[in-house]
Amino acid sequence: MTLDELHSLFDPQVLALIDAHAGDDPAAFALRFHGRSDLPVRAIAEQIACRKKAAVKLPSLSRFPLLYTRLALEQASGERAAEWKASLMQGRRAIDLTGGLGIDTLFLARRFEHVVSCERSEALARLAEANRRVMGIANVETRIGDSEEILADYADDSFDWVLVDPARREHGGRSAGLQQSSPDVVRLHDLMLRKAAKVCIKASPALEISGLETQLPALSAIIAVSVDGECKEVLLLLDRAHVAGQTPKVRAVCLGKETFEIVSSGSEPPDRAVAETPGAWLYEPDAAIIKARLTGKLARQMQLEFLNRTVDYLTSADRVEPFPGRSFRIEECRPFRQKSFRKELAELEITNAAVQRRDFPLSVEELRKRYKIGESSERFLFFTKDASGDLIWLSCRKA
Structure with a gap:
């Protein structure tokens, strides 16, 4: 989405049109209004399509008239995972290095006095900013530009937590590796821990979890999070106080009708009890x-x-x-x-x-x-x- 398209969506008449056609088929809407030079038809059709997806992915947030882009909505955390992830963090100040659509930032804003949201794309940053205004959230500061440069400009210990959800797209495909992500959290390991005592990295659910402590010496916990049976993300928690070489705790969190959690004690026996024959x-x-x-x-x-x-x-x-x-x-x-x-x-x-x-x-x-x-x-x-x-x-x- 361009800045011009975004600004056109702020027009009250355009927002009213989106609301009026929220139940329409996006393709049918685009065909019906094709040729209307006075309307951002493509952008409106995109909003209609995104609202349908957001109703499932962001059930309570979608009750607000928020704006989206297809890619940002696809990459954003689902509401349940974002809310649970935010529950791991608290303090006075936090920084989200990869603001995107701003879903994680919204939930961080409920747990911190002040949150800095970094985003490279000005259009996406302004869109997320507009959504926060609609929701009445006033304790988030928007920073536009390269997140590494922005973070480096802050004094050490400026934050209690750093949150980063690195992009995992490479040459048009997807990559689960940490060093192939953007930003490269392996390279930024020391910088992030200078600016905050604790870091939460949202990694791909396809990430291989063994041996991560060799890439991230401060890795204290690995948490696999699922929503309704589907693994959505792997969270890597870094702690400045973690003793290098100490095995990180591994935890599974299953978010369904009820929440189930199980944690490795680090000393589970490797053998498996195998049934002679399957039971009932x-x-x-x-x-x-x-x-x-x-x-x-x-x-x-x-x-x-x-x-x-x-x-x-x-x-x-x-x-x-x-x-x-x-x-x-x-x-x-x-x-x-x-x-x-x-x-x-x-x-x-x-x-x-x-x-x-x-x-x-x-x-x-x-x-x-x-x-x-x-x-x-x-x-x-x-x-x-x-x-x-x-x-x-x-x-x-x-x-």
Whole structure:
């Protein structure tokens, strides 16, 4: 979005038009008003499309007539994750090095007396500033320019916390690595910790979490955060007081109807209790637990066993609830034999199913194509290995 388009959206008549057509199809709106040189038609259509997405991603914030850009809304934290992340931080002053649409900044403003929001794009910075005015938030200072240069200009210990959500786009694609992000938080490690005693880095959910302490010596905690079963972000907390070489704590936070948390003690035994045969119930832990590699601790805590030594499927004879993840009732568990599998599906009258596989030689696409399995939300087929390493398949119903 250009500054001219943004300024045109501030026109009360244009804002009223957005409100009046909020329920329209954006493409249909653009076609209907095509050729209207007196209106920013493309920008209005973008706002209509974004408001529909914001209603899901930002349910309470979207009750305000906020402005968005497609890319900024896509990259912004969801409301639940942003609110929980802000709960980790408090103090007098904070700086958000990557303001963007400003969702994280909005929640930081509730916990700090003063927040500095840095943004390279003037148009996006002004858009976020306008949104804060609409919401009556007055304790945020906008800084436009390179965030590293802005941070370097402040005196040491100017802030209690630094928050940074580095861009993970590289040459048109996406990169999960820290050093490929912008800004490069590995290079800025020492600078950030001079300006604040604590730093929160919002990293990609695809980030490999092992060995991060070699890149970030002050790394004190790694937190995988999921919302409704989908891992949304990995938070890396840096603490100036952290002893270099000390293993960071690893934590999984599952935000759903209720919040579930599990933390590594740093001394979990590496061995897994593996069931000789699957029980009556199958469990798939929440994505944040799998990401944090805490399935073993969860299994010991809930007295569950693994299906095998390599995957994060758990099982039990009796149902364990509530379970942080998905639970399934096992109806069939059989050895997987390629020659007879099609016949077995026909005998069980299985034509449609949701298909999942872990540690299995055939992909989901190959299984669907080869055995003509349609889609279903009622039945689930799991393909994996048993305790002996033999291929098995399970037919299940979701609890």
